[in-house]
Amino acid sequence: MITTVNAQQRSGSSPMAQSPRSPSSQAPYLTVSVSDPAKMGNGVQAYISYKVITKSNLPEYDGPEKIVIRRYSDFVWLRDRLFEKYKGVFIPPLPEKSTVEKFRFSAEFIEMRRQALDVFVNRIASHHELRQSDDLRTFLQVDEQTMERARSMEIGIFKKKPADLMQIFKDVQSKVSDVVLGKEKPVDESNPEYEKLKNYIFQLEDHLAEAQKHAYRLVKRHRELGLSLSEFGKAVKLLGDCEGNALGKAFSELGAKSEILSIKLQREAQHLLMNFEEPLKDYVRAVQSIKATIAERANAFRHHCELAETIKFKEIDMNKLRLMRSEKLAEAEREYEELKADGAEATRKFERIVKLMNEEIIRFQEQKTLDLGVAFHEFAKGQAELAKGISEAWQSLLPKLESCSS
């Protein structure tokens, strides 16, 4: 049995972080990491590439270790393929594309993206359904050229039949409208529990988005406070130079401490960004991924309903033809059987989605409690350390000040 890799791998920049559960190396494992971002190309064409290191003893995977180079659009490809194939599963979310050119290559952004991509791949590799995907294997194993070819055939329209094309368009349309309207189309499952879940998901997104917004602002506040403390320290030092004597020295000390604390604040800002704000953002993305799955389920349901309708009408037609002893009967019967098979398939697909979603929601909630718990811990720890540092720094000034007034 493949062991489950859990949350700790989220920040697994070192591929060795996760060791196999059982001491025996015969136990199957699959560990992945994303690291070493590097800038490739020039000008407008420039992009960042990442090293993806896979360690596995599974037969489908090459050797104990395989390293490939991937870029952001490759990850997008993987996500889209999984979304197509594994309807009902909450596909792990990807970090957003950056629209601001300047920001695209900032160290901060790159590191945040790398971390998020690492989390993404690890979640896939630890999901009992997704990890078995061929697309994952392709992603983790093939060379860059093959990957590029696969990526450019993303839509794969050349492989599909025209009828499927229409369906795809319809699906895209309905997906868009679902997302835009944020709600289901008139055809609904009349499943009160599911309705409740949908409501929950939509409202949850709003609440989370707000929390994330404030978390981001808090990061900014730390930076601003650090900056103004630094400026204040400099001004106070100058003032101290004017005063001279013990008071002047005290002023200088104050300035020096301010500078130290300013640095602490900047560091805490970064720490907050990576370990608190980013997990919240990730949570929001995850909820959006669920919304996409909800849309898929609605499509599947609609499809199943439509087919059921079509089958009914076909049956009526068929019976009519039977009565009329028409030659078309045989064909009609054939078509009827086909439709019934399609219908069964659609129903099967839909029911599978339902089953998967039920499992997924439990997994999701548990995962999120864990993820948030870690994030909260980091947040509290960071704030406690910062405040303590501030208190100690200022404390050290007091004896000097006492001597001033004597």
Added chain:
Amino acid sequence: MMGPETNKYPRGKRDDEEEEEEEGRGSEGIHHPLSTAEQMQTLTLDEGNPLNGDVSTSKSYSNYRSAMTTLSSSATEHPLIPPPSIATTPTVSDPLLFPPHTPSPDSPSYADVIYSPFHDSVPESNGNGEISNEVTISSPGSQSSSSEYLKISVSNPQKEVESSNSIVPGGNTYITYLITTSTNALDYGGSDFSVRRRFKDVVTLSDRLSEVYRGVFIPPRPDKSVVESQVMQKQEFVEQRRVELEKYLRRLARHPVIKKSDELRVFLTVQGRMPLPTSIDVASRMLDGAVRLPKQLLGESRSVVEPHEVLHPAKVGRDMLRFFKELKQSVVNDWGNSRPPVEEDDKEFLKKKEKLWELEQHLTNASKQAESLVKAQQDMGETMGELGLAFIKLTKFENEQAVLNTQRVRAADMKTVAMAAVKASRLYRELNAQTVKHFDTLHEHMGLMLAVHNAFSDRSSALLTVQTLISELSSLHSRAEKLETASSKIFGGDKTRIRKLEDLKDAIRVTEDAKSCAIREYERIKENNRIETQRLDGERHVDFVNMLKGFVTSQVAYSERIANEWAKVAEETSKYTKESSS
């Protein structure tokens, strides 16, 4: 010879001093600034009338009466000046304060001015002290100022209508403030006072103080116009002004010299219309000055500077001729080939001045940075609070919608964090409120720099007056010489020329007096500068130490509490790190 009004002075012992005085007792020693020689008689007769509407007389009187006040009151307060050893006669509402009297040549007030207690050689210090009785703080200098208090509050703004003289029907409205004072200072003659004043009165008070207390670091008054007065609600504006007025009056009451001033006392205690000459009166003197100038230029009226005039700086309106003479002198100083007759040679002063301007720069900068630090702290507290609230909403939501137990666990975690964030937010805000108070010291001292600028420019304008008089003297002397040599050639002498020579000799005498007066005034201001600079340095040192201590102490206290709150949360969520690594 005594002026007819002498008996109106409560200070009885003038006569004795007058005999001792010799200098400056020339026949026409003192001329009323507005009068020609002929008019002086009329004026002298008028002086008996306490309701003499000629405000300018009161002005010049109060000028050096207060200058004398400054001298004597400083005497009691400043450690460097020997205190007068006089029996005290506290006065309540000094009738002198209202009806001004023109100083006559024999007027002791003139004498007071010349023989200031700042000068060691002065035998009349006793007399001065006595003269100043009615305005001095009652006790002999030994009383420490700490047991004496002067508490002022400003409250109860009310709208009032200006009843008279309004072109616009309906009249102007203005705001008055209730000013309540409680004090145990003896010369206030009471312990509690309550008067209504408007902002114009404050401006008047401030103007009079700066004329009288030259060289002193007088706390600057609140600004006249508020930039955003249109944007601000009337109520906000009035409230802001009320606060500023209170701060200003309290600062005045804390200043060791100003707290003893007549002007402040009058402002705080006299009911009804405030009897300090207003700036309008000053402005009306501009017209007088404009009238006087052509006469002076044509030689029809005295164009010499009278000794008492040097006690105040030349104002454009009032003392046109003198103003222009001093202006010319300043140009000569800057652009002339030779050095001015007397110069600022106090090296320590010059060094100190440099240091003060440097300090001002850094203070301004520090004040600005302190403002933005306060804002950043404020923002931090606010955002932390908003984050906490967002999590509280989330908690509630999860709890209401929970299907699985893991959701309730998460909601509980979230609540812990939310509560801590809300608490931290409150702590940040409390800390900030204290920080604001501490940094007020910076803003206060920055504001005081204006007072220093003013005091130093008092000094330079007094110096300019001295320089101008010296130049004037030398030109008068050379004119006299020329006339003498000319008339000696004509036998018998020309009646006009003889008279002109006599006039010149008069002018020289008066100008000599004025020069001595001016020099003494200059020295007085220099001394004020020195004392004040020392006082300010000491005060600033103490204030800054307290500011730093306060700031640092509150930072330590609040940071500790914030750290504790978060440490608790970290403890409660530590299970997650253990779980993830299991």
